[in-house]
Amino acid sequence: MGVRLLVLVVLSVALMVVDARFALLKPVRSQMSLVLMQTYWITDLPQRLFQGVASQFGSRTELVAENEKLKTENLLLQGRMQKLAALTEQNVRLRELLNSSALVNEKVEVAELIGMDPNPFTHRIIINKGERDGVVLGQPVLDARGLMGQVVELMPYTSRVLLLTDTTHSIPVQVNRNGLRAIASGTGNPERLELRHVADTADIKEGDLLVSSGLGQRFPAGYPVATVKEVIHDSGQPFAIVRAVPTAALNRSRYLLLVFSDNRTPEERANDAAQAQEAEDKRNGIAPIVPATVPKPAFVGPPAPAAAPAAPVATPVKPAAHNARPAKPAATKPPAATPAAKPPAAAATTTRQREE
Amino acid sequence: MAGTHSRNGWIVWLTFAIGLLLSVSPLPQFMEILRPLWLALLLAFWALNLPHKVGMVTAMFLGLAEDVLYGTLLGQNALILTLITFLVLSLQQRLRMFPMWQQCLVILVIFGLAQLVQLWLSALTGNRQPTLALVLPALVSALLWPWVSFGLRGLRRRYKIN
Numbered sequence: 001m002g003v004r005l006l007v008l009v010v011l012s013v014a015l016m017v018v019d020a021r022f023a024l025l026k027p028v029r030s031q032m033s034l035v036l037m038q039t040y041w042i043t044d045l046p047q048r049l050f051q052g053v054a055s056q057f058g059s060r061t062e063l064v065a066e067n068e069k070l071k072t073e074n075l076l077l078q079g080r081m082q083k084l085a086a087l088t089e090q091n092v093r094l095r096e097l098l099n100s101s102a103l104v105n106e107k108v109e110v111a112e113l114i115g116m117d118p119n120p121f122t123h124r125i126i127i128n129k130g131e132r133d134g135v136v137l138g139q140p141v142l143d144a145r146g147l148m149g150q151v152v153e154l155m156p157y158t159s160r161v162l163l164l165t166d167t168t169h170s171i172p173v174q175v176n177r178n179g180l181r182a183i184a185s186g187t188g189n190p191e192r193l194e195l196r197h198v199a200d201t202a203d204i205k206e207g208d209l210l211v212s213s214g215l216g217q218r219f220p221a222g223y224p225v226a227t228v229k230e231v232i233h234d235s236g237q238p239f240a241i242v243r244a245v246p247t248a249a250l251n252r253s254r255y256l257l258l259v260f261s262d263n264r265t266p267e268e269r270a271n272d273a274a275q276a277q278e279a280e281d282k283r284n285g286i287a288p289i290v291p292a293t294v295p296k297p298a299f300v301g302p303p304a305p306a307a308a309p310a311a312p313v314a315t316p317v318k319p320a321a322h323n324a325r326p327a328k329p330a331a332t333k334p335p336a337a338t339p340a341a342k343p344p345a346a347a348a349t350t351t352r353q354r355e356e
Numbered sequence: 357m358a359g360t361h362s363r364n365g366w367i368v369w370l371t372f373a374i375g376l377l378l379s380v381s382p383l384p385q386f387m388e389i390l391r392p393l394w395l396a397l398l399l400a401f402w403a404l405n406l407p408h409k410v411g412m413v414t415a416m417f418l419g420l421a422e423d424v425l426y427g428t429l430l431g432q433n434a435l436i437l438t439l440i441t442f443l444v445l446s447l448q449q450r451l452r453m454f455p456m457w458q459q460c461l462v463i464l465v466i467f468g469l470a471q472l473v474q475l476w477l478s479a480l481t482g483n484r485q486p487t488l489a490l491v492l493p494a495l496v497s498a499l500l501w502p503w504v505s506f507g508l509r510g511l512r513r514r515y516k517i518n
Contacts, residue, residue, distance in 0.1 A: 029424055117426070
């Protein structure tokens, strides 16, 4: 028995070392997870069933009220989208005048939470999109209100997301008001982030919105991360103590957004955005407003000579990447509007435009 | 054990499957920290009662399954469960004679040790838990031991698993 123990212990230790150091065991793990990850799905079943039943028996008045609410919300969002197309165009033009770097634009896909990590000391969640859905390691995850975290482990049809508040997680942020940069670290408390090494005299105060700065090359810039809750100036401490509350509902959100950044040129993006908006309006029977299309690159050429050579280089790359994505100008549906009972795979692919 | 024909072995596996489900089932926040070590409890029971069937190799495979579920290093929980099963097996003769409360105490010690190894391993991999609250699951498991034990014994009698 002792020999057997020795063999098994040595085997497990070897496995751990190999798993920690090399990528050798990743395929094994992903094959095992194909079967095993169903357990998360099964444990999630009661809640799913409950939601299904609840939506079956939801009273008519409730549904009508909810419908009304969603309609108003949709109207508001669409109004904002109209403005966005124009703003995107304006932003592109201004950036071209300044010869500044390209915009980063993101495609967003809806994923659903299927499980929490059972270990209470880590803040990780399991989502129902994996490698086969095009998720990549390190991919940012949002909810409707802000950044939630990043993908840390990929499995074929599921992935594990490390939340912002995990003690091992930090994210570079910026104060939205004045652009002050800082690093927000998780504390292990789902309602608190801490800003590290902020000078005592730094211009930061209660209520400031912190947005991702994009400096870590991992998170896209400009997404809300947290709001500053308290700033403590303690003369005994070398730095100010700044505590912030994540804007995302880290422990409540069930529908999440996965951000796919893409590499089209700014003009194409702005045009696509405008066209998508136009198509959407046409589909909804709204009288088309003046189509907000950015002038073709040839037209833009003269003021920005540096941009001219860049454009042809970028164009051949684009069609392949473009075609690879299914249903580009898909229905822009807010994720909350997806009925809870609907199977997660049916969640609509939303496109969303954003600039750096 | 070539001569004895084992019967209803699938029930043992069914209990392990349920154990895996329980070990990831969602719990309220304050109870997460108290989640019993279901797989270890089941392994301890079956190793005590069917040592020819459930042993360290079974423990190892279940541990690997748990590793995949928890996203820990492949082999971490395998090591822990193997150790638990080894300790239970080596105490088997005595443990079966003990009254229930004494069994509970032994289980508490074994699981507590296992959790300490767990703490040590996760410290090595860089996710050190901030407190010793990690030992709480061992306590909860020890308190659950009588119920698990009675329940599974009933199951075993009923289906004549051997």
